[in-house]
Amino acid sequence: MFAIIAVYEQYKQDVFVYLVSITHNTTLSQDLVSETFHSAIKSLSSFEGKSDIKTWLFSIARYKWYEYLRKEKPTISLDDLTKYYICDECEPDEIVAQNEVARRISQLLLREDTRTRDIVLRRIEGYSFYEIAKKWGISEGSARVIDFRTKKKLKEMLTREGFEYE
Known part of the structure; x- marks a missing residue:
């Protein structure tokens, strides 16, 4: 029990700052x-x-953000989520303006192949690597690895085609 409290105390500010950077809403x-910490406690055994x-906490936080987006805006499109996927450092406002990149x-x-496409699409939709x-x-x-290599390949292809995503 004390270990969980220690982890919370050590990382709560980092997780908060990360979430503010992507949500722009304190x-x-x-x-x-x-x-995020509730989910982390529930899945600590995994x-x-x-x-x-x-890193693990940040991925849970990101998943919680995606989950919030799906619940808050049930009409959020795969294209909107795709823009978040390809650009790790982009601001959400910048990403929303890049519809052409998402379509590409x-x-x-x-x-x-089917497996690679499904893995990437599931990541875009916010599924964990475990799932x-x-x-x-x-x-x-x-x-x-499949997700990383595919993301790298997509970024290289977009760059060759002259798309700007950062």
Whole structure:
């Protein structure tokens, strides 16, 4: 129990700052911090320590943000989520203006095999690597590698085509 409290005390501010950077809303970020740590506590047994705990918490926080977006704006499109996927550092306001990039990403994904396309689309929709790996019967690491390589490939293709996404 004390370890959980220590983790919370050590990382709550970092998670909060990260959430404010993507939501631009301090009140919402405070709520999402609570949800993030609640989910982290529930899934603590599945944390294998293969990544830094801060990275793990950030991925949960990001998932909670996506979950909020889906609930708050039920009509959020795959294109909107795709814009978040390709640009790790972009501000949400900048991303929303880049509809053409999202459409092109969707077209490029059609060239990928079914498993790769599904893994990327699930990440775009906010699924965790654990959930994706479970669906495909692969390790979380494999799901991460497939996602990373595909994202890198998409970025390279977009750059060659002259698209700006950052």
